[in-house]
Amino acid sequence: MASSECCSNPPALNPSSGSGHVEKLGGFDSYVTGSPDSRLSVLLVHDAFVDCIAVLSENHLLMLHLFGNAGYEAPKARKLADKIAAAGFIVVLPDFFNGDPFNGDRASIPVWRKTHAPEKTIEDAKLVIEALRSKGVSAIGAAGFCWGAKGVIDLAKHDFIQAAVLCHPSSVTLDDIKAVKVPISVLGAEIDQMYPPEVIKQFEEVLTAKPEIKSHVKIFPKVAHGWTLRYDDEDEVAVKAAGEAHQDLLGWFLEHVK
Template identity: 60%
Template sequence: MSGPQCCENPPTLSSSCGAGHVEELGGFKSYVTGSPDSKLAILLVSDIFGYEAPNLRKLADKVGAAGFYVVVPDFLYGDPYVLDNAERPFPVWIKDHGADKGFEEAKQVISALKSKGVSKIGAAGFCWGAKVVVELAKCDYIQAAVMLHPSFVTLDDIHGVKVPISVLGAEIDQISPPELLKQFDEALNVKPEVDGFVKIFPGVAHGWSMRYKDEDEAAVKCAEEAHRDMLDWFVKYLK
């Protein structure tokens, strides 16, 4: 294995896929889709492979079709992780792309959305993006949060969450193993003021909701179940 589990199965990136378009928002190139007139926005924060991942854009389109204005910012500045790059292995690459920096940048995008008249914002983060989202959820910048196969998220992070949060994890995950997710669940259960939901998907590995192959029917089915769970959470708390 060339890097940690989050680096496996990289997608083939494409700037031309999806029903939406790329525009600048809050100082960042962003893939936007859905109704620009909606007062309900969803921020999708990518994994280490960035905002051009076709499956991420397809999911953004799906969320947009449900009545949300969806924004997928390029918090990696056109520098997604490249597998097998000997000059910039993962430990080197990640130093240039800390989730703490992503959190500060997400606040700029949220400010831009509010200036457009958006009244409620949900955020979902995938792998690397989950750490960005949990930081937002600790500070009331958003009204609902979803983390899918999170990386770098700690139990202390969960203790600090202030908004409804859904955690969708994998049974086969060295980064956020089921044992950790069960601790997340226990921590949320003793926070009656915050609605929390934790689900461990059986038989799938870290990254399953994004890095599936279209021809793999079982993988697509599992990914779509996670996508439905994510969308249901946003409908419940934003609409």
């Protein structure tokens, strides 16, 4: 069974978009924007998309959200990076696909996923974080979008970062949420077959039971999975919701990455 909600507005691609530049960081081509003198950084972990497939496993409906050929080149992702950078952060958006995005061939998903499993992202992200630390960065926040949320939640279980934001997450479990050790914000969508509001509310219940960890959970009405980076510029409601989510994300990092 296929879902169209996350595939209806694929991003335009432009490798040269944004006001920043591309450089190698931790071994990865990375879009970097913001003052190089900043000691505060935000790591953005991209989503992945070309197609969206649902699979049934052990009586649970799971969405295997594999979209490719976007990631760090998506103009809207870079636009968000520039916006965060304007607030005083050096923002890094690495290509964690290493130039090998999913090509849309469903038969190749098992092989592609072995190389690009979201569970492996933490090891790649740690290399980028080490590179940032070597440049004098003292505090780092990380935001993950769909595919990228798994890597960010894994980072949030340790002291690699100072704050985390998950935007329309995938591959994140309740056990992941229970293990969080840093301030975390979860932004979900009302229209999301992958992680519907009832799942996001379960995350909220777990976080509420951990008062020692600052948390923020919000479900955005009238938007679908992926809305923060895949909104339609002609849709005023979608643009407004994306802008609100971006402001929430930025506010979280301004509060907790110091």
